[in-house]
Amino acid sequence: NAGVTQTPKFRVLKTGQSMTLLCAQDMNHEYMYWYRQDPGMGLRLIHYSVGEGTTAKGEVPDGYNVSRLKKQNFLLGLESAAPSQTSVYFCATLPGLAGSTDTQYFGPGTRLTVL
Amino acid sequence: AQSVAQPEDQVNVAEGNPLTVKCTYSVSGNPYLFWYVQYPNRGLQFLLKYITGDNLVKGSYGFEAEFNKSQTSFHLKKPSALVSDSALYFCASDFGNEKLTFGTGTRLTIIP
Numbered sequence: 001n002a003g004v005t006q007t008p009k010f011r012v013l014k015t016g017q018s019m020t021l022l023c024a025q026d027m028n029h030e031y032m033y034w035y036r037q038d039p040g041m042g043l044r045l046i047h048y049s050v051g052e053g054t055t056a057k058g059e060v061p062d063g064y065n066v067s068r069l070k071k072q073n074f075l076l077g078l079e080s081a082a083p084s085q086t087s088v089y090f091c092a093t094l095p096g097l098a099g100s101t102d103t104q105y106f107g108p109g110t111r112l113t114v115l
Numbered sequence: 116a117q118s119v120a121q122p123e124d125q126v127n128v129a130e131g132n133p134l135t136v137k138c139t140y141s142v143s144g145n146p147y148l149f150w151y152v153q154y155p156n157r158g159l160q161f162l163l164k165y166i167t168g169d170n171l172v173k174g175s176y177g178f179e180a181e182f183n184k185s186q187t188s189f190h191l192k193k194p195s196a197l198v199s200d201s202a203l204y205f206c207a208s209d210f211g212n213e214k215l216t217f218g219t220g221t222r223l224t225i226i227p
Contacts, residue, residue: 004158031213040124042205042217043159050213058214090158094213103149104215106158 002026004107006091012113013081021076021110023091030096032074033058033104034066036087043090049074050096081114088112117142117210121218128196129226136191136221138206147209148189150180152202153220159205165189176200196225 007022023032030051035043035058045058047066055066063085065077078085088111092104118141128134140146147166151159163174170182180191189206206218 033214040219042219043207043215044217045214048214092159092215096213103161103164106151106160108158109156 004091004093004105006089006107006110008110009108010111012115013078014115015082017081018077018079019081019112020078021089021091021112023074023076023107025072025074025093025105027093027095027105028071029093029105030071031094032068033092033094034064034074034076035090035092036060036085037090037109038087046076046089081112083114086112086114117146117208117216119206119208119216119218121204121206121221123221124219125222125224127224127226130198131195134193134196134200134223134225136204136206136223138189138191138218140187140189140206140208142187142208142210144211145184146211148180148182149207149209149215150174150178150189150191151205151207152176153205154202162191162204198225198227201225 004025033048034046037043044060049055049068052071067075088109090109091107094104095102120139149164150162153159163172165172165182173179204221207215
């Protein structure tokens with residue numbers, strides 16, 4: 001049981017390049033989230049999904065796209081990377097059962113640098 | 116707007132002393148409140164949560180937090196700090212929409 005995994009762990013991009021971050025979970029959780037963490041700003045929600053085939057915008061969605069084609073995977077895409085997207089990206093999951101007061105489970109993070 | 120605030124960027128405590136990391140929230144109604152810890156180059160780990168009931172919540176690694184509705188606070192506490200408690204601590208709230216709103220984090224340093 002690996003929990004929440006993120007691929008890759010580190011990446012360096014040049015401005016304008018594209019890439020996709022993969023979040024995978026083996027806990028059969030319904031909800032999945034992408035956050036970015038920047039110094040002094042805590043974690044900010046980029047996009048999230050409440051189930052397979054669904055996505056929704058979070059607090060800072062601009063410049064990112066997401067897809068949830070399979071329940072266990074949540075992809076975060078950067079079509080044209082910008083230096084402002086240099087950050088540490090975290091994926092999280094939540095069981096999403098009705099009435100649940102469970103907590104979110106976080107992946108280990110992806111450190112992205114855009115030059 | 117609903118928000119979570121951590122007024123201290125940095126807290127330094129001598130080993131063996133009690134520690135407090137502060138968190139306040141701004142919302143109408145009754146939010147779910149959480150504390151997470153982040154060690155260097157790691158993801159966030161859940162410490163404890165308040166949903167309802169007893170205002171004093173006990174969590175992992177000897178930490179506890181007190182929910183105070185009149186002061187809209189949820190401060191994290193530990194009676195005796197360890198050097199291994201040094202980390203970045205985040206307070207967060209779920210305002211009923213299953214999305215977490217995080218504070219900006221407090222770096223806790225325990226001095227030997």
